[in-house]
Amino acid sequence: MATPQEILRNPFLNKGTGFSKEEREELGLVGLLPSHVQTIEEQAERIYEQYSSKTSRLEKRIYLMSLFNTNRTLFFYLMGQHLREFMPIVYDPVVAESIEGYNHLFMRPQEAAFISIDKPESIEKTLKNAADGRDIRLIVVTDAEGILGIGDWGVDGVDIAIGKLMVYTAAAGINPAQVLPVSIDAGTNNKELLNDPLYLGNKHERVYGEKYYELIDKFVATVQKLFPESMLHFEDFGRSNADVILNKYKDKILTFNDDIQGTGIVCLAGVLGALNISKQKFTDQKFLTFGAGTAGIGIARLMFDEMKRQGLSEEEAKKHFYLVDKQGLLFDDTEGLTEGQKAFVRSRDEFENADELTNLEAVVKAVHPTVMIGTSTQPGAFTESVIKEMAAHTERPIIFPISNPTKLIEAHADDLIKWTEGRALVATGIPSDDVEYNGVTYKIGQANNALIYPGVCFGAMAASSKVLNEEMISQASHALGGIVDPDEPGAPVLPPIDKLQKFTTTVAETVAQSVIDQGLSKENVTDAKKAVANMKWEPRY
Ligand SMILES: NC(=O)c1ccc[n+]([C@@H]2O[C@H](COP(=O)([O-])OP(=O)(O)OC[C@H]3O[C@@H](n4cnc5c(N)ncnc54)[C@H](O)[C@@H]3O)[C@@H](O)[C@H]2O)c1
Ligand SMILES: O=C(O)C[C@H](O)C(=O)O
Ligand SMILES: [Mn+2]
Incomplete structure (x- = not known):
């Protein structure tokens, strides 16, 4: 039993001025708080007032994190009230600033588990210590080699795991006491960190290969042992490891790679939404992926699966895809192809000027894509001339520049609308x-995996699924892609963040139903809606 002071310091138990008179008597809190008992609404009003007085976005974030560290129920109550406003502060893009300043801003470990490549023998102890007896159902783990598009941030990347979990609770309603953020510190190749005397992680270069995979294996096995009911979400691993890890475990345990699968789903949903508006056919589209890394390949794969679902053969479907990376258009003889890229390469004899296709503009000219997605981390790469060239050959070009954070975006929405006279x-x-x-208000959808991972994973967890498979992923894409208003001028291709909680529930129920239909529920769940509703936590005292 926690002592009164321990209760006030524990963010899962603390209600601050919200403890009732009876609770104060029962828990030994008499005299430890001002006498007036506040409702959660009153507490939220006070906190929001202080939050609003902060002038920079980073200060706002630090203030919210101190609330998160003090009283988690109140934090999520407030976040539910101001979802649209808080999302960019606790999540992308401001989470990137907090990662870049982590060693200098460090406040508290936020109940994360810190696993070190130099101490694999401590994995079990670490996970137990961090869980502190809690019934963990959801883990977000990062090794931070590819944080958003800002590269390798070593132990500092733990903030992305914490931020992703905040969105899970705000959007889907996972109990915040049942989640665990995990940092795998495998070293870092970031010179700035290695040279920073205040760097908090392992001060050596990143470890790759056998020793690294042994650590991941041991981590996964220990998670299975300690938290057999849990879902394991991988975030922001590097290009050389992310796909290898996903392929290794996806058929064996309940796991998800957000950058590959989450991004794929949200982009497919966005394209389906866009085609709803333009009234065009999916199988008529030509896809150009600019930046064929973890996210780019995940996106191409889901679009490719959809082509097949809509009746095309593998061979026909493949003809609709063009990958552009640092080398230019990727051909079967291009050097340095990744395993993921090999599935979508083209042959040089398809083009008269194959040797000139080494930059985006030349490829756009040669290919005439109808859908162009940017996952390149190259700011401004979708230039006016590239976009005008694309828009000259298609009536409603579908353009998703989705490199994060803001400083890395391939083009800004207002330019894309202007350069295409409102057609994009x-x-x-x-x-x-x-x-x-031109008198129309264009609402811009946010193609961010945050629109989808909470619903997909919550649905799979609620239905106690054995695995997360392609069928569930496809169902989720269609559930999200169906929520557009095709008749409203300037309508967005994806639903707005204000409705995140509502459509997350729709997606979760769809995925849970798919688990049931495929006979993949470990607990023989039969009612998807009920399972999702039962698992939902509400931020109330
Ligand atoms: N919106 C979302 O939901 C979402 C999801 C995942 C990733 N992303 C963003 O996508 C970007 C890439 O993430 P990732 O995880 O795929 O990283 P990654 O490192 O795996 O992939 C980036 C790819 O871009 C390529 N690239 C680099 N410079 C290039 C250039 N000049 N021209 C063409 N290609 C170039 C790299 O070679 C690599 O293949 C990041 O900015 C990330 O924030 C967005
Ligand atoms: O974190 C985000 O905002 C989306 C995505 O997972 C990314 O890596 O950029
Ligand atoms: Mn990510």
Whole structure:
């Protein structure tokens, strides 16, 4: 039993001025708080007032994190009230600033588990210590080699795991006492960190290969042993490891890679939404992926699966895809192809000027894509001339520059609308303001995996699924892609963040139903809606 002071210091138990008179008597809190008992609404009003007085976004974030560290119920109550406003502060893009300043801003470990490549023997102890007896159902783990598009951030990347979990609770309603953020510190190749005397992680280069995979294996096995009911979400691993890890475990345990699968689903949903608006056929589209890394390949794969679901053979479907990376258009003889890229390469004899296709503009000219997605981390790469070239050959170009955070975006929404005279169907990775053009207000969808991972994983967890498979992923894409208003001028291709909680529930129920239909529920769950509703936690005292 926790002592009164321990209760006040424990963010899972603390209600601050919200403890009732009876609770104060029962828990030994008499005299430890001002006498007036506040409702959660009153507490929220006070906190929001203070939050609003902070002038920079980073200060706002630090203030919210101190609330998160003090009283988690109140934090999520407030976040539910101000979802649209808080999302960019606790999550992308401001989470990137907090990661970049982690060693200098460090406040508390936020109940994360810190696993070190130099101490694999401590994995079990670490996970137990961090869980502290809690019934863990959801883990977000990062090794932070590829944080958003800002690269390798070593132990500092733990903030992305914490941020992703905040969105899970705010969107889907996972109990915040049942989640665990995990940092795998395998070293870092970030020179700035290695040279920073205040760097908090392992001060050596990143470890790759056998020793690294042994650590991951041991981590996964220990998670299975300690938390057999849990879902394991991988976030922001590097290009050389992310896909290898996913392929190794996806058929064996309940796991998800957000950058590969989450991003794929949200982009497929966005394209389906866009085609709803333009009234065009999916199988008529030509896809150009600019930046064929973890996210780019995940996106191409889901679009490819959809082509097949809509009746095309593998061979026919493949003809609709063009990958562009640092080398230019990727051909079967291009050097340095990754395993993931090999599935979508082209042959040089398809083009008269194959040797000139070494930059985006030349490829756009040669290919005439109808859908172009940017996951390249190259700011401004979708230039006016590239976009005008694309838009010259298609009536409603679908353009998603989704590199994060804001400083890395391939093009801004207002430019895309302007350069295409309002014809482009646009979504961006970070939130974008509405664009006014020729008397129409264009609402810009946010093609960020945050729109989908909470629903997909919550649905799979609620139905006690053995695994997360392609069928569930496809169902989720269609559930999200169906929520657009095709008749409203300037309508977004994806539903707005204000409705995140509502459509997350729809997606969760869809995925849970798919688990049931495929006979993959470990607990023989039969009612998807009930299972989702039963698992939902509400931020109330
Ligand atoms: N909106 C979302 O939901 C979402 C999801 C995942 C990733 N992303 C963003 O996508 C970006 C990439 O993430 P990732 O995890 O795939 O990283 P990654 O490192 O795996 O992939 C990036 C790819 O871009 C390529 N690239 C680099 N410079 C290039 C250039 N000049 N021209 C063409 N290609 C170039 C790299 O070679 C690599 O293949 C990041 O900015 C990330 O924030 C967005
Ligand atoms: O974190 C995000 O905002 C989306 C995505 O997972 C990314 O890596 O950029
Ligand atoms: Mn990510």
